[in-house]
Amino acid sequence: MMLTRVSHFSGEDLVAAKRRATSQDVAARAGVSRTTVSLVLNGVPNVRISEKTRARVFLASQELEYYPDAAARSLVRGLTQTLGVILCQTPDRIFADAFLPEVLRGIGEAAQGNGFRVLLQSVEDITRPAAYLHLVREKRIDGIILSGPRADDQQLLRLREEGFPVVLLGQLEGSGIPFVDVDNIAGAKRGAEHLLSLGHRRIGLITNAPLHYTASAQRLLGYRQALEEWGIGFDSSLVRYGDFHEESGKKAMAQLLDLSPPPTAVFVASDLVAFGAMEAIKSGGLRIPQDTALVGFDDVPLARYVDPPLTTIRLPAYELGARAAAMLLDMIQAKKDGEGLLLDTELVVRESCGLRAREAMLIE
Amino acid sequence: MMLTRVSHFSGEDLVAAKRRATSQDVAARAGVSRTTVSLVLNGVPNVRISEKTRARVFLASQELEYYPDAAARSLVRGLTQTLGVILCQTPDRIFADAFLPEVLRGIGEAAQGNGFRVLLQSVEDITRPAAYLHLVREKRIDGIILSGPRADDQQLLRLREEGFPVVLLGQLEGSGIPFVDVDNIAGAKRGAEHLLSLGHRRIGLITNAPLHYTASAQRLLGYRQALEEWGIGFDSSLVRYGDFHEESGKKAMAQLLDLSPPPTAVFVASDLVAFGAMEAIKSGGLRIPQDTALVGFDDVPLARYVDPPLTTIRLPAYELGARAAAMLLDMIQAKKDGEGLLLDTELVVRESCGLRAREAMLIE
DNA sequence: CTGAAAGCGCTTACAG
DNA sequence: CTGAAAGCGCTTACAG
Structure with missing residues (x-):
């Protein structure tokens, strides 16, 4: 039986045989042991191997187009x-x-x-x-x-x-x-603050989803915090609930527009839901932002393409x-x-x- | 040196030691060789192993929560x-x-x-x-x-x-x-045919991209084929070029609307580009579909959400x-x-x- | 400075 | 019907 299976093969033979080169082949071509090949190619520190030997190993490895077998390496390393x-x-x-x-x-x-x-x-x-x-x-x-x-x-x-x-x-x-x-809380707070800074005082909220979703509860909290810091009381009648989908935003916004007076601005904690809200506003004959200002959340790729382009909180x-x-x-x-x-x-x-x-x- | 390293360990010991079970462990517990474990667990055909033995192997494998190591298997199988x-x-x-x-x-x-x-x-x-x-x-x-x-x-x-x-x-x-x-050709043909079947005879085309993109050339071809089958000559003045982006659709559509007479319908070979076209139509004070009918291509997730919802060719x-x-x-x-x-x-x-x-x- | 040898955990001829 | 043994291609103590 042949222990060093193919160490006498040359690089050309390998190509002809369509066999991948192994560390054994590299070792043979460089005139060193497999140990040395492994040490050099893996750059193991604190190992004294002459520059000449290293160079020979690198050269042989390149000439043979050597790539270590991932399975073999995983098996022995456990990674x-x-x-x-x-x-x-x-x-x-x-x-x-x-x-x-x-x-x-x-x-x-x-x-x-x-x-x-x-x-x-x-x-x-x-x-x-x-x-x-x-x-x-x-x-x-x-x-x-x-x-x-x-x-x-x-x-x-x-x-x-x-x-x-x-x-x-x-x-x-x-x-x-x-x-x-x-950071949903800070993000939602920033969205609401933006509307506050633009002079709005009656600001509605449409959540992105039911409140048992963590992100949803957090975004509601950020909205509340912004209102409080600006000395405006939280009014639950200005809050409606979305459910991820555009349709829910349409409904929620229709309800907010039915209030008297309706909010002058609405923070919608999801762009998709906001798209629905936009539809509701437009089909009610109102204009964005003149009649109802809008800020969304997420910055989905299409937020910039809707009409008007949606101001929103970008999720990184x-x-x-x-x-x-x-x-x-x-x-x-x-x-x-x-x-x-x-x-x-x-x-x-x-x-x-x-x-x-x-x-x-x-x-x- | 110990060749059968841990065959005397029980399943409980394995758990205590937090060591994964190997085929060796399964073999020991089932009282067979690793060969038999491999043969049974891999369901190798044409191998005569008694049902009793098989059952013992399966049981031992389950008890030890045995999962074959992927690296070891890859190494030997080459897959x-x-x-x-x-x-x-x-x-x-x-x-x-x-x-x-x-x-x-x-x-x-x-x-x-x-x-x-x-x-x-x-x-x-x-x-x-x-x-x-x-x-x-x-x-x-x-x-x-x-x-x-x-x-x-x-x-x-x-x-x-x-x-x-x-x-x-x-x-x-x-x-x-x-x-x-x-099948871009057939898809584009269908899109154009749909507009033809609705009575349109002056139908513009906005491509999805420059013509050196295969898909783009193919969609143009489908549009031409539809026109020809309906006995309508191809009119290159009705063709404009998009570049994947929404903005290009806006420009292209503006140019088409400047024609006299403008097309009554436009096939836009990309939804994203079509969104731009929609903007151009609306900002020109025209209505979709009454003044300009539109068919897109791709059916991106947002096609159903724009106003009006976009008729399009769905890419599967x-x-x-x-x-x-x-x-x-x-x-x-x-x-x-x-x-x-x-x-x-x-x-x-x-x-x-x-x-x-x-x-x-x-x-x- | 370098190499012989063991071993990772499987599968698969091969022998009985 | 089943098992002992070789081998897949690496890495890594260990010995010199």
Whole structure:
């Protein structure tokens, strides 16, 4: 039996045989052992290997187009250099989808920058016992970014107990699990403040979703805080509830317009819901922003395209992904504990709030 | 040295030690060899193993919560059970992003149904020599779905030569590489025919992009074919060019409206561009569909939300992903050759074309 | 400064 | 019907 299987093959033979080069081949060509090849190519520190030897190894590796086999490396290292991204189908899917490409781009770039890959898994029913646990058990991933976490997810709690690195995109209150999320309170506060600063005092609120959604309750809170700081009492008759969808905004806005007097401005805590609100305003023969000023939340790609372009609070989708990945990589590589991270939003002023129109008047 | 390292451990010991069970552990608990464990758990056919033995193996495997190590399995089998999805940044990113979640869902479900995983890689510059080749060389994936292929991509041609399974999402004309794409010609033809059937004879066209984009040229062709079949001459003065973005639609439509007489209907070969066209029509004081009827292409999520809701040609995003994955899996598993597959579009009638309004009139 | 050898956890001829 | 043994391609103590 032949122990050093192919060390007598030349690079040309390899190509002819369409066989990938192994570290054995590189070692043979460079005239060193596999140990040395591994040490050099992985840049292991505190190892005394002459520059000449290193150069020979690098050269041989290039000539043979050597790429280390990922499976072999994973097997011996116990690490895969792969992040698992678990996407859960939640009722706000339409909303989440609008940001998915940006979030994935953020995750991907942070991962790539650290030599990691991204394994993507969409899960319909996250509470199914083995929805994504097998990825961990089969050692396909070194850590998880979980989007749309749920409190009744048993796998999540179990992985957490075992100390497996997990970062949530979104929050699971009281769970103590590291997360990256938007600062919904501050964002909503800024949105309401913008309308207040424009002189509005009777400002309605249409939530993005029912209040049992964390983000929804937080955005309501931010709106209240803004009113309070400006010395304006909270009036629950000015609050209506959206449910992620455009239709709910239409209805909610119609109700607000029926009040007497109706609000002069409305903060809608979701762009999609705001699009519905815009329809209701227009079909009532009113103008935006002259009769009803509007500020949305999220800055979905289409917010700039609607008529009038929607002033809104930008959710930092790319950064959400990038920071989640960075945190997870820290947990994996530096064995750091994760934390809870709230990202700042940004006010994007377009036409629907009325600021631009006012500026134009002042200039004229 | 201990060869059978832990075969004397019980399941409880494993849990206490927080060590994953190996096939060795399962073998020990079931009182058989690792060979038998592998044969039973993998359901290898034409192997005579008693039902009793099989049952013991399954039981032991369950009790120990055994999951085969993916790296070890890949190493010996030479297969990863993983599909690589490569996303290239092309100028139509905003457009492609709108469909990405659905496409990924389609790919994911087809993959999962066959026991495969999905590795996602976003690539800014696809022509960079090692943009995604390393995934193949390191044996991280068994096949590739490439979205947004380019003719100057050297890696692609090389992989193709080597016989590595690749399916394009989109086409690379003349390359002979298997692909899944939308039937743009038929789709555009249907869109134009719809307007013809509503009585329009002077129908403008705004393309989705410059004509050197395959999809753009194809959609123009479909529009021409429809006109010809209805005996209407092609009039190039009725054609304007979009560039993926909304703004281009605004300009193009303004030019069409300046014609005398202006077209009574316009087929816009992209929803996003159509949104711009809608703005131009409205800001010109005209009504949709009474003064200018409109049909778009793509059916982006927001097409139903604009005012009026846009009649459009639906691009089957989920199916695009699912079929590409299915084809790739066939190539990997059954060693089949891939083919070129054009998926049908669907006319989605909403308000902008005028059919609904006409139906309502007939009923009244 | 460098190499021989063990071992990661599987699968698969091969032998009985 | 079942098991002992080789081997997939790496990394990493360990020895010199």
